[in-house]
Amino acid sequence: MGEFISALEAAGELVRIRHPVSARLEVTEIADRVMKQPGGGKALLFENVLRHDGTRSPYPLAINLFGSKRRMAMALGVQDLDEVGARIASMLELKVPEGFLAKLALLPRLLEVAKFPPRRFTGAPPCQEIVWRGREVDVMRLPVITCWPGDAGPYITLPMVVSRDPVRGTRNVGMYRVQVLGPDSLAMHWQRHKGGAEHQRVAQDIGAEKIPVAVSLGGDPAIIWAGSAPLPNDIDEMMLAGWLRGKSVELVRCVTQPIEVPADAEIVIEGYVNPREQKLEGPFGDHTGYYSNADYYPVMHVTAITHRRDAIYPATIVGKPPMEDAWMGKATERLFLPLIKMFQSEVVDINLPIEGAFHNLAIVSIKKRYPVNRAK
Numbered sequence: 001m002g003e004f005i006s007a008l009e010a011a012g013e014l015v016r017i018r019h020p021v022s023a024r025l026e027v028t029e030i031a032d033r034v035m036k037q038p039g040g041g042k043a044l045l046f047e048n049v050l051r052h053d054g055t056r057s058p059y060p061l062a063i064n065l066f067g068s069k070r071r072m073a074m075a076l077g078v079q080d081l082d083e084v085g086a087r088i089a090s091m092l093e094l095k096v097p098e099g100f101l102a103k104l105a106l107l108p109r110l111l112e113v114a115k116f117p118p119r120r121f122t123g124a125p126p127c128q129e130i131v132w133r134g135r136e137v138d139v140m141r142l143p144v145i146t147c148w149p150g151d152a153g154p155y156i157t158l159p160m161v162v163s164r165d166p167v168r169g170t171r172n173v174g175m176y177r178v179q180v181l182g183p184d185s186l187a188m189h190w191q192r193h194k195g196g197a198e199h200q201r202v203a204q205d206i207g208a209e210k211i212p213v214a215v216s217l218g219g220d221p222a223i224i225w226a227g228s229a230p231l232p233n234d235i236d237e238m239m240l241a242g243w244l245r246g247k248s249v250e251l252v253r254c255v256t257q258p259i260e261v262p263a264d265a266e267i268v269i270e271g272y273v274n275p276r277e278q279k280l281e282g283p284f285g286d287h288t289g290y291y292s293n294a295d296y297y298p299v300m301h302v303t304a305i306t307h308r309r310d311a312i313y314p315a316t317i318v319g320k321p322p323m324e325d326a327w328m329g330k331a332t333e334r335l336f337l338p339l340i341k342m343f344q345s346e347v348v349d350i351n352l353p354i355e356g357a358f359h360n361l362a363i364v365s366i367k368k369r370y371p372v373n374r375a376k
């Protein structure tokens, strides 16, 4: 993420803010105005964030990193998002040809999919340079922001929540907002149809008392985005991120939990969820521009926090569109179009309008091949 921030700065896409700014509502006030500028404004690096207790955070806060078409493309290492869509399309067009030599020629393209599986990191992982355990654990030592006046509390807003299916062992990475309930307790807002919630259900079914969970912050921007990508449950987001960047994601085991996170993350919050324990989460000023009501969600108990020595805390805000998530959603639209076309060949193009906040609104153009002949 540090390299990405340097690249943004070199491209004139980043503004540093040295003036002290409070994590309580002030970061949002500034970021909201910038995100609403034509094209999404610049990325912001707040170098002097005042935490909720009024003290200065040693960790700068980055926001709006993905908040323009250009920056979103840079995050995925391309000039234009359609380039990635075209790569996916060419992979999906694999019609097996006749003849041995022609089949051989297909191999490199087929192998491309599986070429970048996540790998185990060897050596001392950057994300564990500093380790907080026991009494040192306090999530509010990080510059966690309170976004909107009616929010139930401070929220971690750009996390990759990593969990495993307790039976099959498959991994899920999801971007779900996380509410800070106390120094070592967090509310996990994984909606019931999401990967994390499925793992919780499986854990309930088998009577497991704890499932390990990690909230990973920062790392390769492709991984951060992959956490928001609507992948089927059994496809590993780490594999997608590796394929996007042409480089395997390197994983390391957490220090207190049997679960892996990207070794190059900035900050990792480790802990476990008791699948039967729930607490009220919300209200929270949501993507739609309205507050979502409070509801019951599981609690994560934090067992350790690890971070890079020079960690940068990544955040976003959601609210009345356009916001930063508009550009993350546009990347999803471009990348998933070829997959939709594979199942529905009449689809020509798709527009998830920013104004729809990526919730249940899609405009789809089709080439109708079988028009209905109405009986006269």
Ligand SMILES: Cc1cc2nc3c(=O)[nH]c(=O)nc-3n(C[C@H](O)[C@H](O)[C@H](O)COP(=O)(O)O)c2cc1C
Pocket (backbone or CB within 6 Å): 157, 172, 173, 174, 175, 176, 177, 178, 189, 190, 191, 193, 194, 195, 196, 227, 228, 229, 230, 231, 316, 318, 325, 328
């Ligand atoms: C900024 C942002 C915040 C999000 N917050 C949530 C959230 O709080 N809960 C949730 O279930 N999905 C949230 N999402 C959507 C999920 O990230 C998305 O549905 C993703 O595909 C979930 O991964 P999964 O299918 O592996 O569970 C958010 C997306 C973005 C871009």
